[in-house]
Each structure stands twice: as structure tokens, then as C-alpha cells.
Amino acid sequence: MEVINTIAALKSLLGPIKLAGQKIALVPTMGALHKGHVSLIEAAKAEADIVVCSIFVNPTQFTDPKDLEKYPRPLEHDMAMLNESGCNVVFMPSVKEMYPVPEHWHIDLGPAEFLLEGEFRKGHYQGVTQIVKKLFDAVGPDLAFFGQKDYQQVLMIENMVSYFDLPVKIITCPIIREDDGLAMSSRNIHLNAEDRKHAVVLSQSLEYIRSYFEKAEDQSNSDKLHELEEAVK
Template sequence: MEVINTIAALKSLLGPIKLAGQKIALVPTMGALHKGHVSLIEAARSEADIVVCSIFVNPTQFTDPKDLERYPRPLEHDMAMLSASGCNVVFMPSVKEMYPVPEHWHIDLGPAEFLLEGEFRKGHYQGVTQIVKKLFDAVGPDLAFFGQKDYQQVLMIENMVAYFDLPVKIVTCPIIREEDGLAMSSRNIHLNPEDRKHAVVLCQSLEYIKGYFEKAENQYSKDKLHLLEEAAKRMIQQTPGVALDYFVIADGKTLMPPTADHGSGLVVLVAAKVGETRLIDNMILS
């Protein structure tokens, strides 16, 4: 496993691999790795010859400076996980390397940018797509792997790829969960034992909705969806130490309320603050 810190060195390493016609996969991360990240690397290994994993805590996507400061950076642990997972190249640039000069970035990501996470973290997805575009330019991957847990983020990255007409295939991998159902997240490290116990209600609320859809064979009405959403919200709001930001059943492509034509499928998404830690989760319904 090679560790690279500059774009020039990365291009020098990957150039001959591209010329040889080998497939390159990128797994972008901000470090603080867990089994969810490992699952992305394993999926990438199954579809590509070379797997590049980036570790970069991107400052432009943090809307709260304190959140950036608190973000965990267990580098020794991350390197051990990457080595064990079969990653070939780790790209670990400095902020100066990725942002050598001040720059303005704003692209049209579509109406979904301003919904859900976009409403609570204004500008977040501009920062996300800014750094992902930089990583794509540096690596030139054939495929890029992302986790379903950041469902809205994947949609925004797909929109960015379409905006620039980039030759990279976006692959979304399933959420990896703890035994009790909690979605694995780098932020879970901040949960104290009491918060950790309460956080499971997010997954339970999603399972409640999914259970209804399975029994009803994906048949629904707007009124029924509203009642289901309200019942799930009550589950969360009645849990101590959990402050709900949103809980919605939405169209899988637009994140807008479902219509009679839901060919793109439905997804249920939730965000809440558990103690001092903000968590997100989702489940695909159909």
C-alpha cells in the first residue's frame, strides 16, 4: 500500500496504470474509518484493478467550524484498516495541496440541493461537490464508491458528474449497521453510552415504515404516508435526548414528496441530534 500526499505524485503513479488499461476505483473518505468504509473498499476491489482511498477532512463542506474541529482523525487506526482491507493507494493531501489559492465554486445541483440536509446545512453540498470534483481530477477514476448512508450526498455527486459530463461511474453501496441497527458513522464515537442507546430509535423508526411497505406491497396513499410519517416522528420525539430535524418519505430521485408515479422509487430519510451529535440515516422503500 502506497501513501501519496501530492496530486503530482498521484498522477505520476497512476499514469502508467491508466495506459495499461487497468480500471481504477476511488473511495473518497474523511478518515475515522469503520466497517462501512471497508465494505466500500471491498466492493471497489471486486470491480477494479487498483483501489485508491482518499483521506481528507474537507473544510469547505463544514457549515459549523466547531464541527470541523471536532471531526475525529485517528490516522494510525485508519492506516491499519486500509492496509488490512487491501487498499492499493492512500491519497492523503494537505488543505494547501487541494486549495492552493482561494477559489469560488458554485454549480447548479438542482432543487434537491436545498432540501433536507441542504436546508439544515446551507452550502454543504457545494463544498462536497467541490472536493469530489478535485479528487476526480486528481485520480481520474473509472468508478467511485460511496455509501448509501449519505443518500442525498450521492444524488448531489451524481448531479455534479452529469453537470460536467465526467467519465466516472458512481456506485452506491448499502449501509453497514451495528448489531442493534444503528448505521455505522464516524460520528458515533461522540455518543456517550446513554446517547448510544437512544440513537437506535432512528433505525427503528425507519424499520417501522419499511415494515408497513412490505406488508402493503408498496401500495400507499398520500394520507397514509402522512400518518406513517407522523407516527415515526412521535417515536423519535418521545425518546429522551433525541431532537428531530426531519423525517420524510420522499421520491428517490428528487427528494420531493411522492406522487402517484413513483417509478424512481421511494426512500425514507431521517436526521436528528442525539445528545450533542447529529446523525442521519435512511432506508430505500421501493
């Protein structure tokens, strides 16, 4: 596994690989890796010849400086996990490497940018698409792998790819969950016992709805929805 810190070194390494016609996959991360990230790397290995995993805590997507400051950065743990997963290249640039000069970034991501999480984190998805575009430019991947957990983020990235007409295929992989059903996330370490109890309600509710609809095959959708509405009151 090679660890690269500069765009120039990364391009020098990947250039001959691309010329040889080998397929390159990118798994972008902000570190604090878990089994969800490993599942993305495994999916990438099945589709590509070379897997590049980036670790970069991107400042432009944080709307709260305190959130950026407390984001977990267990580098030794991450390196061990990447090595065990069979990742070929780790790209770990500095902030100065990715943002050598101040720059303005704003593209039309569509109305979905301002819904759900976007309603509460103004500018978040502009920052996300900004860094993903920079990573795509640095790596030049044929494929890029993301998790369904960040569904809205994936939609924004797909819109960005369409906006710039980039030659990269976005592949979305299933959510990997903890034993209690909570979606694996680097930020789960910030949850106390009470927070976690509330957090799993969503996955439990979705699982209940899924199993209910599967069992009630002989009912119309309107009847199913009515019974569900009564059940959750």
C-alpha cells in the same frame, strides 16, 4: 499499499496504470474509518484493478469551524484498517495541496441541495462537490464508491458529475449498521447513551415499516398506511 501526499505523485503513479487499460476505483473518505468504509473498499476491489482511498478532512464543507476542529482523525487506526482491507493506494493530501489558492466554487446542484440536511447546512453540498471534483481530477477514476447512508450527498455528487459530464460511474453501496441498527458513522463517537437511544429510532421505525408491508401482502397500500398511522400515534 502506497501512501501518496501530492497530486503530481499520484498522477505519476496512476498514469501508466490507466495507459495499460486497468480500471481504477476511488473511495473518498475523511478518515476515522469503520466497517462501512471497508465495505466500500471491498466492493471497489470486486469491480476494479486498482483501489485508491482518499483521506482528506475537507474544510469547505464544514459550516461550523468547531465541527471541523473536533472531527476525529485517528490516522494510525485508519492506516491499519486500509492495509488490512487490501487498498492499493492511499491519497492523503494537505489542505494546501488541494486548495493552493483561494477559489470561488458554485454550481447548480438543483433544488434538492436546499432540502433535508442542506436546509440546515447552507453551502455544505457545494463544499462536498467541490472536493469530490478535485479528487476526481487528481485520480481520474473509472468508478467511485459511496455509501447509501449519505443518500442526499450521493445525489448531489451525481448532479455534479452530470454538470461537468465526467467519465466516472458512481456506485452506491448498502448501509452498514451497528448491532443496535444505528448506521455506522465516524461521528457516532460523539453520541452519549441518551443520544444513541434516540438515534436508533429511525432505523427501528424503517425496519418496522418494511416488515409490516412484507407481512400484509393481501392489503391495499391505503389500508396498510392507515394501520401504520394508527400504530405510531
